[in-house]
Amino acid sequence: MYILPRRAKFLSSLLPISALLFLLFFTLNPLNHDSKTSPANKPLLHVSKHLQVTHSTCEGTLYPELCVSTLSSIPNLSEKSVPQIISSVVDHTVKLVKSSALNCTRIRQRFIRKLDQLQKRALDDCLELFDYTVSELNTTLSDLSTDSTSAKHYNDLRTFFSAAMTNHDTCLDGFAHGDHEEVRKLLMKGLNKINRLLSNSLVMLKKIPNLSNSETESEYGKMVGGFPGWMSRKDSRLLQAPLEAIKFNLIVAKDGSGNFTTITDAVNAAPNSTERFVIYIKAGGYFENVEVVKKKQMIMFVGDGIGKTVIKASRNAVDGWTTFQTPTLAVVGDGFIGRDITVENAAGPSKHQAVAVRSGSDQSAFYRCSFVGYQDTLYVHSLRQFYKECDVYGTIDFIFGNGVVVLQNCNLYARRPNANQQNIFTAQGREDCNQNTGISIISSKVAAAADLLPVQSTVKTYLGRPWKNCSRTVFINSQIDDLIDPAGWLEWNGTFALETLYYGEYMNRGPGSNTSSRVTWPGYRVINSSTEASQFTVVNFIQGDEWLPSYKIPYFPGLSKQ
Numbered sequence: 192m193y194i195l196p197r198r199a200k201f202l203s204s205l206l207p208i209s210a211l212l213f214l215l216f217f218t219l220n221p222l223n224h225d226s227k228t229s230p231a232n233k234p235l236l237h238v239s240k241h242l243q244v245t246h247s248t249c250e251g252t253l254y255p256e257l258c259v260s261t262l263s264s265i266p267n268l269s270e271k272s273v274p275q276i277i278s279s280v281v282d283h284t285v286k287l288v289k290s291s292a293l294n295c296t297r298i299r300q301r302f303i304r305k306l307d308q309l310q311k312r313a314l315d316d317c318l319e320l321f322d323y324t325v326s327e328l329n330t331t332l333s334d335l336s337t338d339s340t341s342a343k344h345y346n347d348l349r350t351f352f353s354a355a356m357t358n359h360d361t362c363l364d365g366f367a368h369g370d371h372e373e374v375r376k377l378l379m380k381g382l383n384k385i386n387r388l389l390s391n392s393l394v395m396l397k398k399i400p401n402l403s404n405s406e407t408e409s410e411y412g413k414m415v416g417g418f419p420g421w422m423s424r425k426d427s428r429l430l431q432a433p434l435e436a437i438k439f440n441l442i443v444a445k446d447g448s449g450n451f452t453t454i455t456d457a458v459n460a461a462p463n464s465t466e467r468f469v470i471y472i473k474a475g476g477y478f479e480n481v482e483v484v485k486k487k488q489m490i491m492f493v494g495d496g497i498g499k500t501v502i503k504a505s506r507n508a509v510d511g512w513t514t515f516q517t518p519t520l521a522v523v524g525d526g527f528i529g530r531d532i533t534v535e536n537a538a539g540p541s542k543h544q545a546v547a548v549r550s551g552s553d554q555s556a557f558y559r560c561s562f563v564g565y566q567d568t569l570y571v572h573s574l575r576q577f578y579k580e581c582d583v584y585g586t587i588d589f590i591f592g593n594g595v596v597v598l599q600n601c602n603l604y605a606r607r608p609n610a611n612q613q614n615i616f617t618a619q620g621r622e623d624c625n626q627n628t629g630i631s632i633i634s635s636k637v638a639a640a641a642d643l644l645p646v647q648s649t650v651k652t653y654l655g656r657p658w659k660n661c662s663r664t665v666f667i668n669s670q671i672d673d674l675i676d677p678a679g680w681l682e683w684n685g686t687f688a689l690e691t692l693y694y695g696e697y698m699n700r701g702p703g704s705n706t707s708s709r710v711t712w713p714g715y716r717v718i719n720s721s722t723e724a725s726q727f728t729v730v731n732f733i734q735g736d737e738w739l740p741s742y743k744i745p746y747f748p749g750l751s752k753q
Contacts, residue, residue: 240269248276252394253623254387261388273399274335277392281335284388285328291381292321298377308511310374313365316515317378320358323485323523323551327351327358345396346627346734350553350595352393353626354573356386357593360622360659361572365513386623393625426467426741429491430530430558437493440468445475454481454492454502461487472532474499480506480519483552487524494532497561497582501533507542514567518549525574527552528742535563540586540609546570550594554738557581564589565606571596571630575733579744584640588618590630591658597631597729599746604640605652605674614643614674615681617655619662624691629663630655631727634751637703638672647674653681654696657688665695665718665727668751675703680710690714697724698750724750 245268249258262268265279295317299306306314331351334344359382366375429437441457442449451457454470454477461468463486474495481502483490494500504519506512520534527550538545547564548557553574561582562569568585571592578598583590586608590598605614616637621628637654639647652674655664680694692714696706706717718724729735730748739746 244269244276248273248395248398249391251397252391253625254391257384257387258391261391273395277395277399278332278335280388280392280395281328281332284385284392285325285332287381287385287388288321288324288328291378291385292318294378294381295321298374302374306374309513310366312511312513312516313362314374316365316513317362320362320515324355324358326485327355343734343737345399348396349393349627350575352389352396353593353595353623353628354551354553356389356623356626357573357620357628359386360593360620361515365515368508390623390625393623426491426528426743429467429469429493430528430556430743431745432743434471434493434495437469437471439471439493442471442473443477444473445477446473449473453477453479455479458483458487458490461490463487465489467491467526469493472500472502475501477502478504480504481521482518483520483522483524483527485523489526490522490524491528491530492532493530496531497533497559499533500531501535503535503537505536505538505542505545507536507538507545509538509542514544514546514570515549515572517544517567518546518570520547521549522552522555525553525555526738527555529557529560531559533561533563536565536568537563538565540565540606540612542566549592550574550576552576556739556742556744558742558744565608567591573628575738577729577733577735577739577744577746579746585616586614587612588615588656588658590616591618591620593620593622593626593628593659594630595628595733597633597727597733597735598635599633599729601632601635603632603635603637605638605643605650606640607642607646608650612650613681614650614652615656616653617664618658618683619655619664620659621661621663622659624661626661629665629693629727629732631665631667631732632669633667633728634669634747635666636670636672637666637675637701638670639674643674650674651676651681654679655694656681657683657692657694660688661691661693662688663693665693665697665724666699667697667718667724667727669699669701669704671699671701671703673702677705677708678710679706680712680715688714695724695727721750 245259245262249255252258261280295314299314331348334348443451443454443457445452454472457470465488467489469491472492472494502520506517519536534547536545536547544567545564547562547568549570549572551572551574556577558579563584565585566587568589569583571594573594576594576596578601580600582602584604584606586606603616608614617630619630653676689712694715695718697718725731728749729746
């Protein structure tokens with residue numbers, strides 16, 4: 192009979208039987224024995240050390256049994272560093288994602304005659320989103336293989352893990368409506384396991400040595416020259432330069448005076464490069480759905496101004512499109528910049544979900560742009576995003592998604608909805624509280640659009656509601672007009688997420704900013720600490736000092752311009 196040492200006995204109580212049996216088999220394998228070590232002692236020491244590392248690494252995870260069973264299969268676990276252990280988990284996760292993609296293809300073949308158009312489109316979304324996940328996780332594998340333990344490194348990893356989880360939630364959201372439960376169930380088991388592995392990985396990141404300093408613990412970074420640091424100086428100059436001073440790579444013009452008459456043709460002609468590529472879109476109405484795909488990085492759109500350069504389309508949920516596929520403009524290639532354009536989804540308030548802009552572009556920025564729609568106008572899907580001096584018009588959940596997002600000096604306008612509808616400015620989609628995602632609205636204006644003003648007293652309007660379990664949104668130093676209901680925030684469904692959400696208001700002004708009658712949910716707070724509020728600034732929340740300086744958008748790093 193094999194007797195475990197006392198420490199191993201204690202730790203083994205934390206493991207599923209299957210994992211413990213594997214460990215015993217693995218450590219008793221004669222191939223692992225050293226002839227110089229007592230056969231009776233080395234397996235005992237090895238299994239004890241393996242169990243100890245497994246326990247300490249999995250401590251604090253939301254899914255400890257899955258964590259333990261995953262780590263128990265990693266050879267020579269006790270000899271690996273924390274980044275190496277996480278890399279092994281990520282490598283396993285990538286294989287599961289590819290398996291889920293194959294499962295999607297099989298589902299489509301198996302149910303080809305039963306699937307309606309919306310289900311087929313939802314499966315297409317899943318396959319696209321799985322590709323994003325594989326790319327993002329491969330990036331984390333590259334990051335984990337380096338020796339860096341900087342705050343920037345840590346923030347990058349958290350961002351990509353969080354985005355990968357969002358991709359899978361979005362895949363399942365495509366089957367949330369109608370008679371689609373059968374297909375959803377076929378996908379859910381695999382995707383739930385993947386997201387739990389990613390959740391565990393987010394917790395394990397905190398165990399990497401030398402990452403316990405205050406800057407890293409608060410998730411954030413610095414600012415350089417008034418811009419997030421990920422913006423190069425060249426990009427910063429581009430955003431503020433007059434048109435005549437910008438060198439355009441391509442010109443789009445409706446009248447034929449440019450290189451192309453459609454934006455789509457110009458994007459397709461752009462190289463797959465990591466160098467900035469500037470497309471000037473002359474004044475005019477461009478009636479097309481435009482997509483900047485993953486391989487088209489560092490694309491910049493420059494228009495002639497809000498209301499002058501207009502991209503307009505009308506895909507919507509009622510006509511059989513998934514929310515993910517409705518955008519008039521969808522940007523996924525990293526480093527996208529938009530300046531001086533209007534993007535509109537003209538489907539109208541009766542067509543339900545109808546997105547104007549969807550961004551899943553990491554370190555993307557929009558400057559002096561307008562986004563016009565009704566329900567679900569601005570889809571801040573995933574990754575790090577910055578909006579400066581932009582206008583957003585909508586009705587229901589019209590700023591939504593699960594990116595790491597700051598809107599600074601923006602104007603947010605609630606429009607007139609259909610009868611018996613309410614207006615909700617935000618619906619943030621953080622599913623797991625370990626994700627670093629959220630919506631931060633700073634020094635902006637919350638107001639009624641012209642069409643709402645005559646009937647404002649008859650329409651209930653709220654700052655936000657919790658779309659997902661750990662929804663996180665803050666309003667800081669903003670002007671909030673009297674259209675906001677005194678309660679401020681609205682339930683999604685009964686008590687769902689009221690304890691786990693994070694909704695905060697800090698130093699706002701205006702008749703709608705009075706917090707004396709606000710909701711009393713456990714997750715809501717009036718923020719009284721500048722330290723707490725500072726976690727959601729450009730410098731801290733989106734690590735703007737690492738990328739924005741090159742974009743030359745005139746932003747401020749902290750809570751205000753002072």
